[in-house]
Amino acid sequence: MNLISEVLINTRNFLLSQTKDTRKKIGQFFTDEQTALYMANMFDLSNYKGKIRVLDPGTGTGILSAAFIEIAIKQNISNIDLVLVENNLDVLPILKENIKLFKSLKDIKISVTLIEENFITFQSNSFREKTPSRLGQFDYIICNPPYLKIPRNSEETINMDEVISGAPNLYFLFMALSIHNLFDNGEMVYIIPRSWTSGAYFKKFRNYIFDSASLSQVHLFARRDKVFSIEKVLQETIIVKFIKSKMTDIVTLTSSEDNTFSNVITHQSSQKVLVQGSSKYVFLPTSSEEIQLLQRIGKFNNTLPKLGMRLKTGLTVDFKNKNRLKNQAEKGTVPLLFPFNIDNGRINFPNKNKETYQYLLPTNGMKQINKDYIFIKRFSSKEEKYRLQPAIYLCEDINTQFISTDNKLNFIERIDKRPIERNIIFGLFVIFNSTYYDTYYRILNGSTQVNSTEINDLPIPNKNDLKHLGQLFKQSQNFTREFSDNLLGDILKS
Ligand SMILES: C[S@@+](CC[C@H](N)C(=O)[O-])C[C@H]1O[C@@H](n2cnc3c(N)ncnc32)[C@H](O)[C@@H]1O
Missing domain, CATH: 3.90.220 (Adenine-n6-DNA-methyltransferase TaqI; Chain A, domain 2)
Incomplete structure (x- = not known):
């Protein structure tokens, strides 16, 4: 059985039953197959010891979990404890169908826990108190979070003050919580808009994420109209991988024309060069000349x-x-x-x-x-x-x-x-x-x-x-x- 193809068929059927507007209201857009596989491939599974714990928050129909499982099988992982969190009642029946597919796999033992709750409010209390979350800790987190601006007084913002400087958006609250959900040295791969990398609104979030974790890889798409989703999404989108460790400084920068990921260009730089200034702006260069320019201008100590x-x-x-x-x-x-x-x-x-x-x-x-x-x-x-x-x-x-x-x-x-x-x-x-x-x-x-x-x-x-x-x-x-x-x-x- 080709797991991803089966999940995609179910996803397409679900899309036919829904209007785009209904899904837009909850930030629901599905990842395409190539992007899901590319994301799953970004994890380093070589450190695997026994069973791994994996989280897919905002699971949708489960395409990212399916991609993760496919890659894990190829890397001879035999046992996954998979936790899924999804609170949209419309998509849950399809997700449950797909979970049956995961469990029926012969090459790998997968235990699945589906939490039908709001990923943020379910555990934001533990985020504020810096105590272990009700979901537990994870080795790997893969996510395409909802992109949705929410009012400053929404219930999702309660307990999340540490990362909110201005107008909140669900996507970066998901990311902050996921960092909280990782074991030390755990890894997370997220597909997100680029907006958090600059601007005053995201300053507290950037401070939080770089205080707790290191950027390990960023993937950029040259053509913003051709990325990420079975559907058109106009936001400029990037894929990031963070490791919950302060020890790594090397960042791999990859870029491709679009979501076919042919001819991926790779560069490396250090997080010190890419994340600059007290506002922790994240610079995303696409060539070695640009990396050199960042190093040179980054040496100046003055500002206006x-x-x-x-x-x-x-x-x-x-x-x-x-x-x-x-x-x-x-x-x-x-x-x-x-x-x-x-x-x-x-x-x-x-x-x-x-x-x-x-x-x-x-x-x-x-x-x-x-x-x-x-x-x-x-x-x-x-x-x-x-x-x-x-x-x-x-x-x-x-x-x-x-x-x-x-x-x-x-x-x-x-x-x-x-x-x-x-x-x-x-x-x-x-x-x-x-x-x-x-x-x-x-x-x-x-x-x-x-x-x-x-x-x-x-x-x-x-x-x-x-x-x-x-x-x-x-x-x-x-x-x-x-x-x-x-x-x-x-x-x-x-
Ligand atoms: C951008 S979609 C991604 C779906 C799927 N992971 C994928 O990659 O195709 C985000 C998903 O998060 C769900 N979602 C939105 N807000 C949520 C929340 N607060 N808690 C849990 N799930 C949520 C939506 O219903 C939607 O299915």
């Missing part, structure tokens, strides 16, 4: 705040202040700068090609002193070549006491609001205009938004180096990416 500066989001939300927008300067108005005022690294104001009103009758909170700034666009489109699009703004560019900034534009200023030294302005332009920083940022953040928390955490050169870069820039006034790369390249390689 450490040098007394900060990137902020523009102060004015234009669509909420339509009645304050004017098409020409009037008494009391200030220039309102938009992303479209950025032109080749400088500011073009007003942009005559735009019909948008570019003057604002500001409230106090919308005004800022007219001084030198670095602006960085907050959004870029997928088609644009560069994620980081900076511009130099000098106070003499517009003859005015105050300006304002649209909130789709970021700006850098000193925390004490005094003007930034001009050579530092130029030096900052060089680093944010370089393809080195553009690539670095892209490795960190899969989305097209330039996020202030992340820019404020970026390692940057020290003040003297920034001034030096600024002086060289000033002499040439060359705004090309290539020139910025040449200047910064000398510092990065030194």
Whole structure:
């Protein structure tokens, strides 16, 4: 009997009986066969001593367990204690059919416990109290968790404060609990969105997971439309393997075009290089050049705040202040700068090609002193070549006491609001205009938004180096990416 094929036939029948909307409400999407087998193959089963305990939380129809069993048989494992947790009443009858298939296997002895409960609330009490869970501990956990945003006051969030910084999502609560469920040196493989690797919302979760476990492997897909599920899922998805041990530092980075897993490319790096800064961002490089870039930029000890500066989001939300927008300067108005005022690294104001009103009758909170700034666009489109699009703004560019900034534009200023030294302005332009920083940022953040928390955490050169870069820039006034790369390249390689 081909176990996975049988499970898949049952899964397809179940899909025909359900609407996608019903399943979407509980975050139910099924893993395809190749992905399930690839995930199961990521475990190291060679340390096996006697019976192994395996957990598949959010089991669905059991495809991941089936894949695990197939791989375990190939590796001559003879005895598995399998625990399944699933609380969706619709899928349980199919799962029970599939459990019968598991138990009927001749080559392996499998005992199955099905827990028809909510995986989180069933044991979150023990998570908070750091006591053993009611489910017990496991050698291996394989999971495709529900992807579902939940309100901060949902019952699933009770007891889970240690990992929740902002808007919770079931997927990372599943992961945190699974770490809790592992034996020391136990392994878990999860297929999840990439979102947890960056951003302030996941900071506590990242701290928890890296305090308790080590990242051992990450698999990336080049084509996000072709992954993971029998169905279309648009989230950027990755597969991760964690080991509950602080001893391992080597991370294997694999990538494939899609879920056929043909021509898998493999690199290795150290967790110290991939997990950087106090926010524990996880960088996901796909080439040895990118790994080298992470090492080089990761060596810088400064950040904008450490040098007394900060990137902020523009102060004015234009669509909420339509009645304050004017098409020409009037008494009391200030220039309102938009992303479209950025032109080749400088500011073009007003942009005559735009019909948008570019003057604002500001409230106090919308005004800022007219001084030198670095602006960085907050959004870029997928088609644009560069994620980081900076511009130099000098106070003499517009003859005015105050300006304002649209909130789709970021700006850098000193925390004490005094003007930034001009050579530092130029030096900052060089680093944010370089393809080195553009690539670095892209490795960190899969989305097209330039996020202030992340820019404020970026390692940057020290003040003297920034001034030096600024002086060289000033002499040439060359705004090309290539020139910025040449200047910064000398510092990065030194
Ligand atoms: C993304 S699906 C994955 C199903 C299956 N493991 C697979 O890979 O095809 C997540 C599953 O978790 C179940 N689920 C959602 N919330 C749950 C919870 N709190 N406790 C247990 N199961 C849950 C859903 O019903 C769904 O079957």
